[in-house]
Amino acid sequence: MIDGVRILVLAALAGVAVAGPATAQGAKPAFVFTGIPDQDESRLVERFGKVAAYLEGKLGVPVTYIPVKNYPAAVTAFTNGQVQLAWFGGFTGVQARKAVPGSQAIAQGAEDAAFKTYLIANAKTGLAKAADFPTDIAGKSFTFGSRASTSGRLMPEYFIRQAFPGKIPEQVFPTVGYSGDHSRTIQLVQSGAFAVGAVDYSVWDLDTKAGKVDPKAVSVIWESPTFPDYQWTVRGDVDAIYGEGFTARLKAALVGITDPAILAPFGRSKFIPVDNAAYAPLIAVGRSTGLLD
Amino acid sequence: MIGRQRSAPGYAAVSRWFAAAALAALFLADLHVTSLNPWADLQRLLAGLIRPDLLSVEGWSVVYTVAFAVLGVTCGAGTGFLLAIPFARFRSIRLLCAGLRAVHELFWALLLMQVFGLSATTGILAIALPYAGICAKVYSEIIEEADLSALRVLPEGTGSVSAFLYACLPEVAGSFRHYTLYRFECAMRSTLVLGFIGLPTMGFYLESAFRQGRYAEAGALLLVFYALIGSRRLWVRVGSVPVLIAASALALPATIGTTNVGASLLRFLTHDVVPAPLRGASLLDPETLPRLWAWFVPILTGQILPGAVQTLVLAQIALVATALGALVLFPLVSRRFSGRFGSPAGRVLLVVLRSTPEYMLAYVLLQMLGPSMLPAILALSIHNAGIIGYLMGRHADALPYRADAPRGLNLYAYETVPRLYGQFLAYLLYRWELILRESAIFGILGVATLGYYVDAAISELRLDVAVVLIAATAAMTVAVDAASRALRTALRINTLPTRLADPVTGPPPAPARA
Numbered sequence A: 001m002i003d004g005v006r007i008l009v010l011a012a013l014a015g016v017a018v019a020g021p022a023t024a025q026g027a028k029p030a031f032v033f034t035g036i037p038d039q040d041e042s043r044l045v046e047r048f049g050k051v052a053a054y055l056e057g058k059l060g061v062p063v064t065y066i067p068v069k070n071y072p073a074a075v076t077a078f079t080n081g082q083v084q085l086a087w088f089g090g091f092t093g094v095q096a097r098k099a100v101p102g103s104q105a106i107a108q109g110a111e112d113a114a115f116k117t118y119l120i121a122n123a124k125t126g127l128a129k130a131a132d133f134p135t136d137i138a139g140k141s142f143t144f145g146s147r148a149s150t151s152g153r154l155m156p157e158y159f160i161r162q163a164f165p166g167k168i169p170e171q172v173f174p175t176v177g178y179s180g181d182h183s184r185t186i187q188l189v190q191s192g193a194f195a196v197g198a199v200d201y202s203v204w205d206l207d208t209k210a211g212k213v214d215p216k217a218v219s220v221i222w223e224s225p226t227f228p229d230y231q232w233t234v235r236g237d238v239d240a241i242y243g244e245g246f247t248a249r250l251k252a253a254l255v256g257i258t259d260p261a262i263l264a265p266f267g268r269s270k271f272i273p274v275d276n277a278a279y280a281p282l283i284a285v286g287r288s289t290g291l292l293d
Numbered sequence B: 001m002i003g004r005q006r007s008a009p010g011y012a013a014v015s016r017w018f019a020a021a022a023l024a025a026l027f028l029a030d031l032h033v034t035s036l037n038p039w040a041d042l043q044r045l046l047a048g049l050i051r052p053d054l055l056s057v058e059g060w061s062v063v064y065t066v067a068f069a070v071l072g073v074t075c076g077a078g079t080g081f082l083l084a085i086p087f088a089r090f091r092s093i094r095l096l097c098a099g100l101r102a103v104h105e106l107f108w109a110l111l112l113m114q115v116f117g118l119s120a121t122t123g124i125l126a127i128a129l130p131y132a133g134i135c136a137k138v139y140s141e142i143i144e145e146a147d148l149s150a151l152r153v154l155p156e157g158t159g160s161v162s163a164f165l166y167a168c169l170p171e172v173a174g175s176f177r178h179y180t181l182y183r184f185e186c187a188m189r190s191t192l193v194l195g196f197i198g199l200p201t202m203g204f205y206l207e208s209a210f211r212q213g214r215y216a217e218a219g220a221l222l223l224v225f226y227a228l229i230g231s232r233r234l235w236v237r238v239g240s241v242p243v244l245i246a247a248s249a250l251a252l253p254a255t256i257g258t259t260n261v262g263a264s265l266l267r268f269l270t271h272d273v274v275p276a277p278l279r280g281a282s283l284l285d286p287e288t289l290p291r292l293w294a295w296f297v298p299i300l301t302g303q304i305l306p307g308a309v310q311t312l313v314l315a316q317i318a319l320v321a322t323a324l325g326a327l328v329l330f331p332l333v334s335r336r337f338s339g340r341f342g343s344p345a346g347r348v349l350l351v352v353l354r355s356t357p358e359y360m361l362a363y364v365l366l367q368m369l370g371p372s373m374l375p376a377i378l379a380l381s382i383h384n385a386g387i388i389g390y391l392m393g394r395h396a397d398a399l400p401y402r403a404d405a406p407r408g409l410n411l412y413a414y415e416t417v418p419r420l421y422g423q424f425l426a427y428l429l430y431r432w433e434l435i436l437r438e439s440a441i442f443g444i445l446g447v448a449t450l451g452y453y454v455d456a457a458i459s460e461l462r463l464d465v466a467v468v469l470i471a472a473t474a475a476m477t478v479a480v481d482a483a484s485r486a487l488r489t490a491l492r493i494n495t496l497p498t499r500l501a502d503p504v505t506g507p508p509p510a511p512a513r514a
Helices: A002-023 A041-059 A071-079 A090-099 A110-114 A150-163 A182-191 A201-209 A238-242 A246-255 A260-266 A276-288 B002-028 B038-050 B059-087 B091-102 B105-116 B120-145 B160-197 B202-211 B215-230 B241-251 B261-272 B288-333 B335-355 B358-369 B373-398 B408-445 B450-459 B463-490
Strands: A031-035 A063-065 A085-088 A104-109 A117-122 A142-144 A176-178 A196-200 A218-223 A231-234 A271-273
Touching: A031 A041, A031 A071, A041 A063, A041 A246, A041 A260, A071 A085, A071 A090, A071 B105, A071 B450, A085 A090, A090 A104, A090 A150, A090 A231, A090 A276, A104 A110, A104 A246, A104 A276, A110 A271, A117 A150, A117 A182, A117 A201, A142 A150, A142 A182, A150 A182, A150 A196, A150 A276, A182 A196, A182 A201, A182 A218, A196 A201, A231 A246, A238 A246, A246 A271, B002 B288, B002 B408, B038 B215, B038 B358, B059 B091, B059 B120, B059 B160, B059 B202, B059 B215, B059 B241, B091 B120, B091 B463, B105 B120, B105 B160, B105 B261, B105 B408, B105 B450, B105 B463, B120 B160, B160 B202, B160 B215, B160 B358, B202 B215, B202 B358, B215 B335, B261 B463, B288 B335, B288 B373, B288 B408, B288 B450, B288 B463, B335 B373, B335 B408, B358 B373, B358 B408, B373 B408, B408 B450, B408 B463, B450 B463
Parallel strands: A031 A063, A031 A085, A142 A176, A142 A196
Antiparallel strands: A085 A231, A104 A231, A104 A271, A117 A196, A117 A218
């Protein structure tokens, strides 16, 4: 009987314990950021670890990177205020800024102003590289990247809908998959699990350089027209928390990154200033594909 | 023996019905293997298990896995205990508990993350909420089954709290303890799986290791996990529970960053989960209801119905595959079939199978075999056949056999299986609901069950749609639970043990003599 009572008392104690860490607030909150997990995790840890150290030196506040497991988790962390800054893809950035009024896109990679999707195919399909959209991919198995990816979902879906008017991808391909990230898309098409896939061109280049791509098994069959993609987005309330002018200093710090050791794991030559308006084309595409209200 | 002849057609008819439904479901299921070299991947995984890289295990992830499980079960069982007292009397409490447990821990975590972020609160509540519903139901059943003659001899005017504490609790405390400690094992599996969506448990590192093919690290994490589960009885005891709880509370990870819980909760409840056409609209506006209907119809026809069909198809095939698997596996555990030395080895095998979380198994198999229903079926039936086979094996040894009983296949086919068949069906019908719940969740991994659409809705930040889909999943789970209970009553097997935590002692009440 004592056990029963003890369980009750302990339950009450545990309730207090659970409430504790959630409400505890330090006097000087750390500046926390995240990034969408778009490729191999080891590369993400490397690049964001370096960014955290760099920003800490420039901004004079403790800076922490929090890893997430999927794209919507990054957006959620931004909307509920767990992170103040995020390295978003074009579409996740649009989602996040829509959910958090006042947040701004402050910097993008120089390459992100004119980003590209590659369609890649397994060698067994016999598909060769062409300048026009390869309509002969119809009827083959197809994998996107993450569902909320710009270069791995939103834009390729848009191009597919344009190439096959009146049809959605599920009607063009017998199997449609969502691999979760670009490195995984490459692996899946390379192994033949999927015949064709849509992939971020910068991740393709990074994985090719890292020797993870077997050119005999998988190759690029089409390069898409360009669109705006990745960017750093910051919440609108950071100036109130970290002091006036914080957003401007953050922007200057990001644009001022010249160290190739930081830029290389991003596959970017430098970061350049950007604003929300640059992503208006993606909002239109998001609406036309039904991914955005 | 007359009793057996009367009830045998019932068992046979139900078995045939389930098998036929599973066969029909096979025609609707996509079972092709798309990956080119599944065996190479499997070999690498086995090599990882044989040569694990134990130094790569992130120690804190092990601590957090235990801490989340301990505190999740403590809160869940504590709330469940309080809910169990009015459970039998109030329909509303029963409905609340059915709703809490019909929603999978992962769905709870996905919703809680919107408000509490990636934090200990999310991890603990995701365990505590469904476990409160499960514990309330089971505790209430234990109270109902208990011999409560002591209540009748209490002096008049005894308060209900005193009556409960002095006459009821002493009777049921043993069963409560047994069940609650068992529940902890389930919670360990649940917390591991929560890591797959970003909480800092062992699942976080397992997911990374599997995804990047670091099988030596994955093998090490798995071995540590099996060791934790296998040694549960040594370190999770009534005496050690207070120490575990205190240590867990101290060891919880500090939340990285701070979520604005108040603002997030307000936004979540008053905006995010409110159906889009109702946001900022007046209910009195005659246009609102048609707009709501126009919003709902495509969700129903395009997501709920196809998702529900696929969920049922997967659950049905997995249930029958589980049944076949359990029938094959249970002799491995039984001393009568496997002998003095064979049965301990069989036990280790089946405990490993049942300790392996289905979700993780499905994740690994999907990576190896490609995206079809086959990996999901395999994952569900391997895990559940491990559970049922283990229990059946112990029942098989508890049966009283005649001295001249046959041996081997004859004993199996003509005595053991017929005598245990009612018990076997009771276990299967009990697992039916759990298999369905898990089938829905596998959608997150790419099988087109209801979870597939939930994942899509969350990726599109349409939480209102996600909540509708999760509610539909819960309704389906509750319906299957009711169907299972009705079938068990019709088959007169509703008094047989169905819970893993029930100790198998002495001969079980054989259906033939019921």
